[in-house]
Amino acid sequence: MSEITASSNTPILCAAAGLDAVITDIESRLTEWATETGTALAALSAKVSGTAVDKLVRPVVEELVRTPDGYIAGAGFLANAGLLGPERSYIAWWQGEDLEHVDALANFSPNSISRYVKSEWFRVPVDTGQPHVTGPYVDFLCTDEYVLTFTHPVFCRSDGPVSGIVGMDVTVQRLERGALPALRRIGERATLVNADGRAIVSAAPDIAAGDLTAAEEGCSVYPVGRKFQIWAGAAAL
């Protein structure tokens, strides 16, 4: 690549890097939180209680959702079966400025794990032991919005079972506000897509969030976070 093209591409590379930084920040903050939570849970006495979990999780959520211009709509921790009892999950999740407590009544159900066990955002990190991002999808449980949910397994012991997950919700609407200017700098049909090639945010007027898309022949591709990509040009399928 000659120096001239390199410099003419710089604004585009900067725009792509800026978007990558937004998602990577969320992912690394979540990893950090998963580690802290695992250590703190391990430090609790043998019996983990809901109250203790709340006390551990809520201050972090408060900080996340109240960050000025932040991306996090809601966040929290969900226990895997076994941490507080068999078949029992425990949800410590809050959302919004006023820290609305989500799904708390489910914590009184003896079979609450059945509420979460099939959800991709819970199942995948628990089954694989790896971080995961779900969506964009319509979130019926917490936000009632079209969202991305980043989740990460929590381990109390490095060789132990998955104790639960920590997660963060980012609405597609918030992401559009943040990402659209950068996408427009990259190209008039630049599109942020998930691993399935589904549009999350697009500069193209005919591509809506949720549409399946294809990259234009030979267009540049920029990685964004662990799973996403920017396609410099995309077509609706």
Add this chain to the structure above:
Amino acid sequence: MLLTPQGASRSLAAVFTPIRSRGLVDEVCSRIEQAVETGLLTSGQRLPNETELAAALGVSAVTAREALSQLRTSGIIRTARGRSGGSFIADDVLPSRDRALEQLRQLTRLQISDLGLHYQAIAAACAGVAARRSDAADMATLRSFIPTAEADPLHWRLAVSEFLLEVAAIARSARLARELIRLQADLGPLTMLPCADPAYRRTTAGLLDDIAAAVEGRQSSTAEVAVKALVAATTDWLLNEQSKRYH
């Protein structure tokens, strides 16, 4: 009464959102009744005390106490005194069939038809968009909600509402999904009545297959027609039943 393997977490999601409307006591009661109906709270299990309940639902302790006493009066919970005391879900929880029949008796024909039209409009819009946006994973999830022939009426009803919610999820429209949940709440236990009728179950099973095939085959208008037929089957059944029973 346990949840089907596919669970019913999404219809239930509405049960646990914080309460901000009027008639708080009634609202708390109906949430708990719904949770019992859908199997999330089970007979004999202990309920949280009024302080915990208040904190969980974001209402005052007074409201929680009144709700518990109302649930006691209607026989949904029983209270035991002493050291192992507390409030428990009653062993013979009132079957919601009685409530559904009461609701059917009170509704006018106009209300039933109009609710049906609204439900049709929203669900059909979801189906049309879903047919443009579905992928293989979506289809596997959608088909998992098609109930098996031996499902009891309560599970059949849950499966059908979950199926339609999944169509909204595949459409990826949060607004339409929220509207669908509201409509399902408005219909309440009413929709369990037709599910006890084998003929209705045969009809709906066929229509659910048709909807899934059309969504998978990217046939928007076919999917819309099939969804409208599904809702119409329910509305027609209810109107007929009402004429038979109450006139």
